[in-house]
Amino acid sequence: MNKATQEMSTLEQRLSRMPAVAEGDFSTRLALQLARQRLRPRPFYLLAWACALLGVLLTLPAAGLADATAKFFAPISARSELTLHALQQTLNTPVSTVTASPELWLVLALLLVLSLALTLLNALPD
Amino acid sequence: MQGDTRAFGRLVSMHQSAVRGFALRLCHDPALADDLAQEAFLQAYRKLASFQGSGSFASWVLGIAYRCFLQHKRRDKRAGEVLHLLEQRDAELARFYEHISPAQLDLERALHALNPNEAAAISLNMSLGYSHAEVAAIMDMPLGSIKSHISRGMAKLRELLNAEDAS
Numbered sequence: 001m002n003k004a005t006q007e008m009s010t011l012e013q014r015l016s017r018m019p020a021v022a023e024g025d026f027s028t029r030l031a032l033q034l035a036r037q038r039l040r041p042r043p044f045y046l047l048a049w050a051c052a053l054l055g056v057l058l059t060l061p062a063a064g065l066a067d068a069t070a071k072f073f074a075p076i077s078a079r080s081e082l083t084l085h086a087l088q089q090t091l092n093t094p095v096s097t098v099t100a101s102p103e104l105w106l107v108l109a110l111l112l113v114l115s116l117a118l119t120l121l122n123a124l125p126d
Numbered sequence: 127m128q129g130d131t132r133a134f135g136r137l138v139s140m141h142q143s144a145v146r147g148f149a150l151r152l153c154h155d156p157a158l159a160d161d162l163a164q165e166a167f168l169q170a171y172r173k174l175a176s177f178q179g180s181g182s183f184a185s186w187v188l189g190i191a192y193r194c195f196l197q198h199k200r201r202d203k204r205a206g207e208v209l210h211l212l213e214q215r216d217a218e219l220a221r222f223y224e225h226i227s228p229a230q231l232d233l234e235r236a237l238h239a240l241n242p243n244e245a246a247a248i249s250l251n252m253s254l255g256y257s258h259a260e261v262a263a264i265m266d267m268p269l270g271s272i273k274s275h276i277s278r279g280m281a282k283l284r285e286l287l288n289a290e291d292a293s
Binding site: 017019021023033037 | 131134135138139142143144146147150160163164167168171172221222223224225226229230233234248249252253254255280283284287
């Protein structure tokens with residue numbers, strides 16, 4: 001084997017032994033970046049939160065907010081059939097009897113907290 | 127989803143050394159190499175569904191890392207320049223690797239003297255064991271270009287290492 005060939009094979013041997021890299025905090029930093037990425041809004045979570053918020057709006061008794069929200073989502077045909085008298089009656093009547101039930105607020109609050117906790121737990125790395 | 131994260135974590139553990147070492151040979155800066163490797167793994171996680179399995183997962187991530195480096199180089203024209211003192215760089219290199227012999231450190235220093243394409247092609251072919259065709263796919267370059275980069279890079283390495291041995 002001539003000198004050039006010998007040098008080449010030695011160099012190739014050295015190149016083939018790529019030194020291992022010290023892991024350090026690389027995996028930890030990557031895991032945190034992955035968690036941040038997963039916490040970013042996703043359509044499913046946005047929809048879930050929107051539904052939860054809508055549920056709260058529908059049962060809020062304050063200033064006719066529940067009535068306004070229910071009327072917004074009422075079918076167009078139902079709205080068009082309302083006479084002025086019927087409209088007045090509707091405005092004076094609570095949208096739902098559950099509006100008078102304060103226990104539902106607690107249930108809704110618990111559902112909101114649970115939804116938030118599940119979102120965070122799902123996003124955190126193992 | 128949690129199972130996917132666990133499996134992805136295992137893939138990171140298996141391949142982080144190769145990807146980070148490859149990134150270091152491209153950019154010559156341990157901190158930047160880690161940033162590039164991190165970005166490569168994050169992109170791989172986001173695009174996991176698009177991985178078709180035509181090559182290995184490692185070769186796919188290495189390709190992403192190479193493209194991350196090119197994007198960084200386009201944004202920062204000074205990427206690849208070694209701006210700090212030789213002694214400081216050697217100390218950083220020694221800390222970056224688990225165990226590195228003086229001879230291996232000389233080789234890593236010599237690799238830093240190559241241009242990124244040569245260093246990338248040699249690392250992928252000689253150090254990580256990919257064929258010329260696989261290297262061409264990872265770097266998205268013609269096969270002939272890859273062979274040229276390897277040939278020129280090896281000639282430069284031989285010259286540098288012989289000069290070091292002689293001094």
